[in-house]
Amino acid sequence: MMGIVMKKVSLSAAALVAMGLGLGSASAADLGKVYTKAPPPVVVSPWDIAFGAAIMSDYVFRGVTQSNHKPSVTAYFEPRYNINPNLQLYVGTSFESISFTNRAAAEVDIYGGIRPTFGPVAFDFGVWGYLYPGGQCIDNTFGGGVVCPVGASAVFPSGNVMKKDVSFYEVYGKVAYTFNDNFTMGGNVFYSPNFLNTGADGTYASVTAKFTAPSTFFGTSGVGAYLSGEFGRQWLGTSDSFYSIIAPGVGPGIKYADYNTWNVGVGFTYKVFTLDLRYSGTDLSKGDCNAFTSDFTASQTGFVTANNAAPGFGSKWCGDTFIAKLSADATLSGLK
DSSP states (O other), X not given: OHXXXXXXXXXXXXXXXXXXXXXXXXXXXXXXXXXXXXXXXXXXXXXXXXXXXXXXXXXXXXXXXXXXXSOEEEEEEEEEXXXXXXXXXXXXXXXXXXXXXXXXXXXXXXXXXXXXXXXTEEEEEEEEEEEOTTOOOXXXXXXXXXXXXXXXXXXXXXXXXBOSOOOEEEEEXXXXXXXXXXXXXXXXXXXXXXXXXXXXXXXXXXXXXEEEOOTTTTTTSOEEEEEEEEEEXXXXXXXXXXXXXXXXTBSOOOBOXXXXXXXXXEEEEETTEXXXXXXXXXXXXXXXXXXXXXXXXXXXXXXOBTTBOTXXXXXXXXXOEEEEEEEEEEEHHHHO
């Protein structure tokens, strides 16, 4: 009996030793493994900021120069909030140097809106405010007093006048359809109840197209290229009596002429830089252009129209022009 018990004890001890050896072997093997914590999930901030600046040979807005066909500089800053990958809210501000008859030297834009995307279709809806600080009322009688307070500082041979404040706002809607990596088409509509504070309403509609060259077009240089164009039409109402074909401040205002405008150009990109070379034109006559812009450089006569009285000063601000623009654009997320 004692022998049997001793054998059982011996067997149990042997089993324990064997198990211990086995456990020891497993532990030794485990020492060779490195255990690390799972990396935390990547958190993408819904906030982003787009910003940039540019210099251009001429600042042209819907076929009309805003800088008297002189060079202009611009810059913008646009915070964005992505509600989800297909819905973005944004606000922004931009600055452009200009040359207006009322001596305003800058355009300051404040805007905001929403950009929903549905597959290849991208929308953009918002409000855009155009502010022109630093202007002064320009009368056609030296010293003021006809339509401006006394103290107006300029009178032009053309007799053109301009309000001190020509600030205004527009509401807009845009849509773009991306067919593939290379081709996009779009449409835009803008409306203002008081365009340039003239008292006339304004509606602008256009269609756009852009072809982007394949990324291998210039080999491995990193240079990209595109070809783009736009055709639009500007509809304008009747101004208040400040701008009058009879006399400033007297009688009915001017029924501005509607006009077509277009532009086509080619661009080259490299990293954050873009060089855009563009031709812009309109079918607005020199006489109707003078009535619309109050061009302070207008001098040549003989361009009498229904809203541009004799002797019919003409403006070159709406003529065909070539624009070269060098810009740099980036986003905060793209710099990380």
